[in-house]
Amino acid sequence: MSSDCLFCKILAGEIPADLVYESDTAVAFRDINPQAPTHVLVIPRKHIATINDIEPDDQQIVGSLYTAAREIAAAAGIAEDGYRAVMNCNEGAGQSVFHIHLHVLGGRALGWPPG
Ligand code: 5GP
Numbered sequence: 001m002s003s004d005c006l007f008c009k010i011l012a013g014e015i016p017a018d019l020v021y022e023s024d025t026a027v028a029f030r031d032i033n034p035q036a037p038t039h040v041l042v043i044p045r046k047h048i049a050t051i052n053d054i055e056p057d058d059q060q061i062v063g064s065l066y067t068a069a070r071e072i073a074a075a076a077g078i079a080e081d082g083y084r085a086v087m088n089c090n091e092g093a094g095q096s097v098f099h100i101h102l103h104v105l106g107g108r109a110l111g112w113p114p115g
């Protein structure tokens, strides 16, 4: 728990969020400013600021974000058409909340490369 972290506050129930998934290691909720019909953020319960801060012992936790993404995509009905699971690292890549989160985006055609 990092006291000045928005997503830690969501985990603590201090800020409301539209939760769609919970496990021992991960929680997912709808993005407040969705960029696609499905836009869910999957976060670890453990506060990890950026990809650069992932430790070898965190591998199971980080892997669990992807098994969560798979279940969320299946439940949203976007698994077959396709979706994107992406994590931004630091400001230059667009990271604005410094608690790692996997964006799960789908429900429309997604261009590549991203901007
Ligand atoms: P980033 O830019 O760090 O990759 O993604 C942060 C995401 O968090 C953005 O897509 C933004 O819309 C979302 N976000 C920011 N504040 C809140 C909030 O209070 N609640 C929810 N559900 N999403 C948020």
Ligand code: ZN
Pocket: 001, 002, 005, 006, 007, 008, 009, 046, 047, 048, 098, 099
């Ligand atoms: Zn945090």
